[in-house]
Amino acid sequence: MKIELKRSRLEVRLDYKKLKLAWTIEPRYWRNPLLAWLALCALPLLSLMGGLQWLSIFTTANLCATIALPLLLQIIGTGRVNLGPQLFVALGGYTAGLLSINYKMEALQTLPIVIVVALLVGLSLSLLTILARGIYFSLITLIIPLVFMEITFVFSDVFKGETGIYGITPLFRLGSHLINSIAYYYASLMILTLYLFLVDKILRSRWGMVYAAINNDEDVAMMMGVDINRHKIFVFTVTSVLTAIAGWFFAHYFGTFAGVTYLPFTFMIKILFIVLIGGRAQAYGTIAGAYFVSILDELLRSYLGNISHFVFPSILLVLLVALPEGLWGIYRKHKYREIYPTIRIRR
Amino acid sequence: MWETLSAVIVYGLVLGSLWLLVSIGFSLICGVLRIFYLGYGITFTMAIYVTWMFLSDFKLRLDIAIALMIVVQLAFSFLIYRGLIQRYLASEEILVTALLLVQIIIEEAINYKYPAITGVSIPTMILTGLCSVGGASISIQLVISAIVAILFTAIITLVLLKSKLGLIVRALSQDQKTAMLMGADVHRLFALAMMISVIPPSICALLLAPLWSVEPYMGSSFFITALLISILGSVGNLKGTIIASYLIGLIHSSVSFLINPRLMNLAALVFTLAFLSFRSEGLTRSESLW
Numbered sequence: 001m002k003i004e005l006k007r008s009r010l011e012v013r014l015d016y017k018k019l020k021l022a023w024t025i026e027p028r029y030w031r032n033p034l035l036a037w038l039a040l041c042a043l044p045l046l047s048l049m050g051g052l053q054w055l056s057i058f059t060t061a062n063l064c065a066t067i068a069l070p071l072l073l074q075i076i077g078t079g080r081v082n083l084g085p086q087l088f089v090a091l092g093g094y095t096a097g098l099l100s101i102n103y104k105m106e107a108l109q110t111l112p113i114v115i116v117v118a119l120l121v122g123l124s125l126s127l128l129t130i131l132a133r134g135i136y137f138s139l140i141t142l143i144i145p146l147v148f149m150e151i152t153f154v155f156s157d158v159f160k161g162e163t164g165i166y167g168i169t170p171l172f173r174l175g176s177h178l179i180n181s182i183a184y185y186y187a188s189l190m191i192l193t194l195y196l197f198l199v200d201k202i203l204r205s206r207w208g209m210v211y212a213a214i215n216n217d218e219d220v221a222m223m224m225g226v227d228i229n230r231h232k233i234f235v236f237t238v239t240s241v242l243t244a245i246a247g248w249f250f251a252h253y254f255g256t257f258a259g260v261t262y263l264p265f266t267f268m269i270k271i272l273f274i275v276l277i278g279g280r281a282q283a284y285g286t287i288a289g290a291y292f293v294s295i296l297d298e299l300l301r302s303y304l305g306n307i308s309h310f311v312f313p314s315i316l317l318v319l320l321v322a323l324p325e326g327l328w329g330i331y332r333k334h335k336y337r338e339i340y341p342t343i344r345i346r347r
Numbered sequence: 348m349w350e351t352l353s354a355v356i357v358y359g360l361v362l363g364s365l366w367l368l369v370s371i372g373f374s375l376i377c378g379v380l381r382i383f384y385l386g387y388g389i390t391f392t393m394a395i396y397v398t399w400m401f402l403s404d405f406k407l408r409l410d411i412a413i414a415l416m417i418v419v420q421l422a423f424s425f426l427i428y429r430g431l432i433q434r435y436l437a438s439e440e441i442l443v444t445a446l447l448l449v450q451i452i453i454e455e456a457i458n459y460k461y462p463a464i465t466g467v468s469i470p471t472m473i474l475t476g477l478c479s480v481g482g483a484s485i486s487i488q489l490v491i492s493a494i495v496a497i498l499f500t501a502i503i504t505l506v507l508l509k510s511k512l513g514l515i516v517r518a519l520s521q522d523q524k525t526a527m528l529m530g531a532d533v534h535r536l537f538a539l540a541m542m543i544s545v546i547p548p549s550i551c552a553l554l555l556a557p558l559w560s561v562e563p564y565m566g567s568s569f570f571i572t573a574l575l576i577s578i579l580g581s582v583g584n585l586k587g588t589i590i591a592s593y594l595i596g597l598i599h600s601s602v603s604f605l606i607n608p609r610l611m612n613l614a615a616l617v618f619t620l621a622f623l624s625f626r627s628e629g630l631t632r633s634e635s636l637w
Contacts, residue, residue: 079438131624135383138443139578140620142385146571147613154609265567269447276444309457318449320441 062188065290070239077235084141092247094258097165122240149263164258279328354483364493365598370576372544378583378636386446388566394552458563520636581629
């Protein structure tokens with residue numbers, strides 16, 4: 001392995017027999033993200049002063065970002081707007097919950113099964129990316145979670161209807177509530193960092209170029225020799241699995257799981273808003289968006305009570321209109337990279 | 348056996364007619380504006396609760412309350428068009444999110460003022476009791492609602508096919524730019540289509556209010572039906588919407604009578620997906636309104 005300093009870039013080269021890998025590290029670009037990540041790592045210390053409830057809010061923010069990041073990758077990679085990412089959150093949560101209460105399985109035992117279930121469902125639903133495009137795809141994905149919610153009510157003996165499944169084994173049993181909360185926070189941050197790294201690397205890689213091409217015009221991408229169906233199926237399935245893992249975490253974190261919390265429009269709109277207010281499909285922006293939305297939601301709920309149910313979406317609406325480039329747009333000083341795809345529904 | 352079959356057919360046709368009233372406004376918006384009006388569900392909720400507000404809080408007569416509700420609905424749809432749709436017609440991701448947010452804001456505001464546990468009673472029952480159609484017993488109010496739905500659809504279809512306004516609207520649905528070049532006032536027609544589209548769901552909500560449960564989040568279930576019908580009927584095509592409404596109505600009644608009423612939406616979705624896998628553009632071509 002060779003590490004070379006070229007101008008302000010570090011180049012890591014690995015030559016082993018036929019395997020040749022090169023990774024360019026540009027510290028000037030990841031200085032601010034690194035600082036932000038260190039700040040996130042220090043958050044539990046700050047939250048100790050404000051109370052444990054803030055740690056829970058930050059954990060939820062991390063989890064919301066872990067749903068928004070795969071959604072972002074999926075929107076770019078398939079060239080379609082999925083309005084039902086919460087389906088896989090519910091799938092992961094219910095699979096983990098049902099296995100936990102019926103077969104007394106621990107969190108780490110339910111994880112592989114959640115991945116397999118999400119993989120199978122994601123693979124079968126990924127056909128939608130070939131069958132339907134544009135508005136059709138968005139409409140269908142919008143309906144599926146709502147129909148799944150109805151199924152949870154129809155088979156309430158299995159899914160426990162509105163009350164949901166409770167008594168799910170926790171991910172951590174470390175004694176005190178404080179240590180558990182900190183452990184959950186860092187676990188969610190670890191997943192978030194992993195997802196961010198993955199999404200960012202993919203979008204900057206050759207695959208990212210292919211996804212951007214599919215997003216811009218899949219017919220042209222196909223003419224250029226891109227196997228668009230293979231890429232769309234792959235990205236849909238992988239992002240579905242990633243979203244289901246967030247559901248799995250929710251189930252083992254809260255110890256309960258009810259579809260009525262995650263499947264309606266309100267949860268979906270929160271995730272979609274995180275993607276938009278973060279900076280319209282900007283990977284780093286989604287984290288800022290998730291924290292912003294989660295903190296705003298909690299503050300309004302604490303100070304306004306029931307009125308917050310309509311004040312919160314009203315503020316989101318105003319922000320959506322006032323910040324067309326999202327929070328990332330305030331931070332970013334340069335123009336969009338030309339290659340960066342934008343979200344489009346009507347095609 | 349015959350009784351069940353006749354009930355399936357009769358309820359299928361009646362439900363199909365009702366779904367026509369539910370979905371025709373959505374199809375009109377999709378067909379003319381070529382946008383994805385995610386806030387459509389709120390029209391049903393507003394029809395009930397705005398009427399109820401005028402009846403209970405302002406102590407007005409039913410006919411005046413309904414007239415004022417229609418005025419409020421028209422003004423609301425006009426404001427939505429001018430404030431959001433016209434502004435973000437090209438930025439669909441913002442438009443979709445903003446429209447959904449509007450729906451959530453209004454639903455939550457209604458739920459705050461009139462919580463779900465509060466009884467809401469709109470006296471729009473035209474005739475009480477049951478009647479027998481083809482051996483199946485059915486509420487007279489449902490039959491009246493179905494007849495109103497058919498009449499209303501016939502009027503809209505006639506206007507679209509026979510009037511000059513309809514000709515311009517159809518031209519607009521086929522190609523906006525060309526229609527503009529030919530002198531069509533696009534924004535005025537878009538606003539008009541938005542305003543017309545709130546009338547069928549308002550009538551539907553009022554006719555069904557005495558029969559079906561009313562709560563602030565009721566719009567979502569109607570919206571799901573409208574979405575399914577629109578997808579099956581080639582988004583924005585009225586001919587497709589009419590056929591799809593009756594197909595979905597028959598699927599709903601068959602599943603309700605033969606399997607489980609709560610599985611009817613799932614069955615309709617499975618049917619729609621299966622159909623799309625064979626014919627991805629839906630029942631008819633989606634390039635035009637008719």
